[in-house]
Amino acid sequence: MSKRSESRAAGMSVRAGILVTGTEVLDGRVRDRNGPWLADRLRELGVDLGYLTIVGDRPQDMERALEFMADQGIDLVLTSGGLGPTADDLTAEVVGRFQGREMVLDEALADRIEMIVRPLLRRWPNIDPEAIRTGTRKQAMVPKGATVLEPVGTAPGLVVSPSVPTGGPTVVVLPGPPRELQPMWSAAVETQALREAIAGATVYEQRTMRMFGIPESEIAETLRQAEGRGIELGKLEVTTCLKRGEIEVVTRYEPDAAGVYEEFERLVSERHADTLFSTDGDTVDVQVAKMLRGNESRPPRTIAVAESCTGGELTSRLTGPAGASEYVKGGVVVYANDAKVALAGVDPRLIEEHGAVSEQVARALAEGVRARMDVDVGVGVTGVAGPDGGTAQKPVGLVWLSVAGPDSASITRSVNLPGGRADIRDRATTVALHMVRRLLLGESDG
């Protein structure tokens, strides 16, 4: 569904590439968190992302990847990583050479880094000061004429334009640790060099719809119907994906195609009324947080969880958002049967009669934790996450879930989830959040 290439051909859009460096990232030992974050920031700036490439700490591979991006007519390259004090951190040097700029020692910068590093060393009294100084001076070597971004950790960043005007992309060099990279990106955006590189970017609109409980092929069919109804899909870039059991439909368009998007959203709302749960991009996590949180007109609605097979993941997801302590009172992870009895007040006879993974026990967990923790909403989850413990009657992937609210409102369901242990735990958590959402919207089995 990509129609963006047309507008690019018309020379309207500014294109970027992201180059993540680090053998540990290429190897998969460290997950790249910067690429996705920078992709979001580029979108906000109206810059189109073409490529994200990960290379190891090998200068030659880094150089080749930069050349590739330059060959594709990329206007802006963002690099992350390779700015540390060790000898395998080579990004600044490689970018300097790529841009035709000599490396020079910035003495004042070296002093500022030293000022940052010194107090950190108090934690390690036996450290070698000479080792530190060598690292500091290495980090203060910068390409001549580059704009320096002040370090948030110990590594400075750089905005490096080509030494010859119109000689290729501007390169923004950022450190690897996300909490250093993120504030330094904000500083980079303010620099003259970066502003020049992205002058003329078209700011696209982006909207997200989310659905729960239908297969992806149904969205493909909706897109075909949209074409049949004369909705000009060519003006929209629609991508759909399946994520944690939910379908996410993201659409980008130039501001003048807003009317086309409205028509498309209306069609989706008609065809998928029962499964569409978000048209503003909010995830179910955010929706649940908003519904639980208090406001001027009502106090918070409190929640507590009694979870078995999800092992703490549901409580962890509920407590993820800032301010969750206002409405999450707590949770119990009740792996062992006696924990189900002791912590969530499940009647041991229910477990004997129906087994720990059963409708009755899921209900008892939800109601038990609701009563014991004196909250508005109780959630119970019990299932077989595997890989062992499955039987013919209760196979790996079977999960019973129950939510209990005020006035005897409750919803109880079972699901048979595919995948391995981690998938089952993750999906069951998502199902539970959707059940909490529906209960808070007033649905109930009874």
Add this chain to the structure above:
Amino acid sequence: MSKRSESRAAGMSVRAGILVTGTEVLDGRVRDRNGPWLADRLRELGVDLGYLTIVGDRPQDMERALEFMADQGIDLVLTSGGLGPTADDLTAEVVGRFQGREMVLDEALADRIEMIVRPLLRRWPNIDPEAIRTGTRKQAMVPKGATVLEPVGTAPGLVVSPSVPTGGPTVVVLPGPPRELQPMWSAAVETQALREAIAGATVYEQRTMRMFGIPESEIAETLRQAEGRGIELGKLEVTTCLKRGEIEVVTRYEPDAAGVYEEFERLVSERHADTLFSTDGDTVDVQVAKMLRGNESRPPRTIAVAESCTGGELTSRLTGPAGASEYVKGGVVVYANDAKVALAGVDPRLIEEHGAVSEQVARALAEGVRARMDVDVGVGVTGVAGPDGGTAQKPVGLVWLSVAGPDSASITRSVNLPGGRADIRDRATTVALHMVRRLLLGESDG
């Protein structure tokens, strides 16, 4: 520290690239789990990974990335994603064109996909069968002469060699969902086409050491000392990285450099005796799981957690490994003060006198949950994860942790963790696991 380029120059190693497709992955809406997994598999095969590139669902960008890898002399490209039934799934077609092979409908394959899809549709009675058939036939279009990998989900994979011998890399086309990609990779490895592409790969050794509680610059110093002592570091490819507060040192070498590695490991063990916790690659999660699990000579050691600021993450991490139900009895997430009292038996006067985030309350949580859940090891965590709730005395990032074992053994510590809410929760979980490990190894404050 990369010295591999020398051996590559000597023509000894087979090089691969990974090409992940999908606008949702490039945008960062879906995390790429295939790249890291495939990187591990390539390493096992002795194939050197040069580049991992992510592109959106734009055929032109995909083609350019394939051309780039071919230009770099890459022998093998693995692609993931873009094999679904929707119109934006274009990988098979692009790879066919890139390899100079015409697309043909594999009728028998279309029938097999239909057989897989039909039973899945029973879950959705209102689905349009024609929409499904269109998707099925699209998925059965394959480049002429390619080796088909039978679908695990609904999408077949492909091994596509160039139509002209020595005409570039062999491309293995795999689906996006990890639980489809992984078994299909095993099938790909058995194909003649893939075996030919990687013939002659050198199988490298790889070893991992892990340290906890020192800065990365100390490892740089150790590497310098190694050179001073005449250890031939040129024969080792050492990469270090900081990960969840731990330092990971991964070393790759050709089999004949095993002696050099032994010398290097000995030096690290000497210099970092107090912080080196793993020389076999085991993470602290795995070490703790092994120590808790029972064996022929002793029963499992049971554990339970009372956690506040980590919100369920510690219990979730402890219950992650298969078989955790043998030793994890459960946990309580005690966000609210009354939950600390009711679920972990904390004396409310302790909270009044010292505050919820205090040494006394951390101890009471560990001891309380140990007694209440009748386990060998109790863990208590209480802290300020932020972004709000910090004070001058108890700033955001302050976390008190305590572990209590049999015979009054216990360890209690506070840490001041940097970063945002998610970082603090994550790091505190890691610190707690290290404290459990040390208690299980026999350490105690008392």
